[in-house]
Amino acid sequence: MTLIKIDHQSWIDGIKKAKAAYRVFGPVKEKKDHEFKLLDEDRMPDLDCQNTRMSPKAIIYPQSQIMFNYSLDESKDDCRIMKEVENVSSPQAIIGIRPCDALAFPIVRRNFDTPEYQDTYWVKAYEATTFVGLACSSACGTCFCTSAGTGPFGEEGLDVLMVADGDGFYANPLTEKGRAFVKTAGWTGKADSNAAEKIEQMKTAAEASVTSSVATDRLHDKTILELYNAPFWEQDAFACINCGTCTYICPTCWCFDVQDEISGKSGVRMRNWDSCMSPLFTLHASGHNPRPQKHERLRQRFMHKLKYYVDKYDNGIQCVGCGRCIRLCPVNIDIRSICNKMNNFDANACVCKVTSA
Numbered sequence: 278m279t280l281i282k283i284d285h286q287s288w289i290d291g292i293k294k295a296k297a298a299y300r301v302f303g304p305v306k307e308k309k310d311h312e313f314k315l316l317d318e319d320r321m322p323d324l325d326c327q328n329t330r331m332s333p334k335a336i337i338y339p340q341s342q343i344m345f346n347y348s349l350d351e352s353k354d355d356c357r358i359m360k361e362v363e364n365v366s367s368p369q370a371i372i373g374i375r376p377c378d379a380l381a382f383p384i385v386r387r388n389f390d391t392p393e394y395q396d397t398y399w400v401k402a403y404e405a406t407t408f409v410g411l412a413c414s415s416a417c418g419t420c421f422c423t424s425a426g427t428g429p430f431g432e433e434g435l436d437v438l439m440v441a442d443g444d445g446f447y448a449n450p451l452t453e454k455g456r457a458f459v460k461t462a463g464w465t466g467k468a469d470s471n472a473a474e475k476i477e478q479m480k481t482a483a484e485a486s487v488t489s490s491v492a493t494d495r496l497h498d499k500t501i502l503e504l505y506n507a508p509f510w511e512q513d514a515f516a517c518i519n520c521g522t523c524t525y526i527c528p529t530c531w532c533f534d535v536q537d538e539i540s541g542k543s544g545v546r547m548r549n550w551d552s553c554m555s556p557l558f559t560l561h562a563s564g565h566n567p568r569p570q571k572h573e574r575l576r577q578r579f580m581h582k583l584k585y586y587v588d589k590y591d592n593g594i595q596c597v598g599c600g601r602c603i604r605l606c607p608v609n610i611d612i613r614s615i616c617n618k619m620n621n622f623d624a625n626a627c628v629c630k631v632t633s634a
């Protein structure tokens with residue numbers, strides 16, 4: 278591990294230098310919330326926040342993305358020919374991404390970048406991006422990252438891990454991309470010999486601040502049909518208003534819909550984030566809807582994240598424990614209690630031994 282010390286002035290200078298070579302995104306305060314934005318020449322990332330309201334997934338996977346355009350002008354040779362729209366391929370960097378949000382990208386990659394199928398829009402943008410993370414010094418009340426495959430100092434998905442120290446940072450470049458970013462920023466100051474030990478102590482304290490957890494150890498062994506038919510879905514879905522907030526703010530939700538939009542004699546084919554919580558998501562052209570009731574949609578969301586994903590990839594759950602869906606659900610539906618119910622469900626006894634979150 279080569280630890281770098283970045284003092285306050287080097288931090289400011291480094292971000293400016295990085296902007297000459299990368300499109301740099303970072304959290305900035307917009308009204309009362311922090312959001313990830315492309316930083317213009319004069320703007321610095323504002324790291325005085327725990328986690329942004331929206332995750333930074335839209336930087337790689339925009340909420341609305343034009344994939345093709347075409348002409349409907351019969352007088353033109355290229356009438357009705359789909360033309361692919363150029364996607365992000367120039368270097369970009371996300372500064373201040375938290376370890377939970379960083380882990381979400383390798384999780385989503387399992388869906389968008391497989392040996393059989395590559396979503397070139399997602400893959401190109403992902404490969405062009407350097408993830409410069411910021412360790413969390415303390416957890417939000419709804420975070421449960423340590424039982425969802427990461428932690429306040431988690432490294433998976435990051436190219437550089439920074440740890441705040443006073444008005445400066447320690448930086449640990451983890452990958453070639455990370456080393457290239459640090460070099461571009463001119464961050465070369467060597468950390469003191471006691472820095473590694475100090476960081477280890479900070480990490481232990483930060484992990485201890487995560488007081489929420491979920492049990493996932495028995496999900497893999499459950500039978501899909503038994504969980505599917507469990508009696509708690511209707512009760513848990515009762516308050517849901519199908520607003521879709523939980524899916525839009527989730528860093529690991531990846532579903533989209535493709536639509537054509539035509540204006541005059543030109544058209545675009547675009548994809549837009551979609552939500553399994555919406556009745557329209559599964560509505561067939563015939564009028565049939567395989568998930569017409571809200572408990573069926575809520576069940577789909579949690580079965581996907583906590584059972585289908587678990588069985589398909591055998592690599593944890595499709596959730597990084599960021600806690601956003603708990604904080605922002607208007608009716609307090611809590612993935613922690615549903616995960617515990619699923620994990621503890623006993624079909625034979627037909628009771629849910631619920632463990633509190």
Ligand code: SF4
Pocket residue numbers: 516517518519520521522523524554605606607608609610
């Ligand atoms: S945020 Fe809450 S109310 Fe809205 S769709 Fe999700 S579970 Fe239902």
Ligand code: SF4
Pocket residue numbers: 523526527528529530582595596597598599600601602603612
């Ligand atoms: S399901 Fe909820 S806690 Fe898990 S990653 Fe998505 S928003 Fe965060």
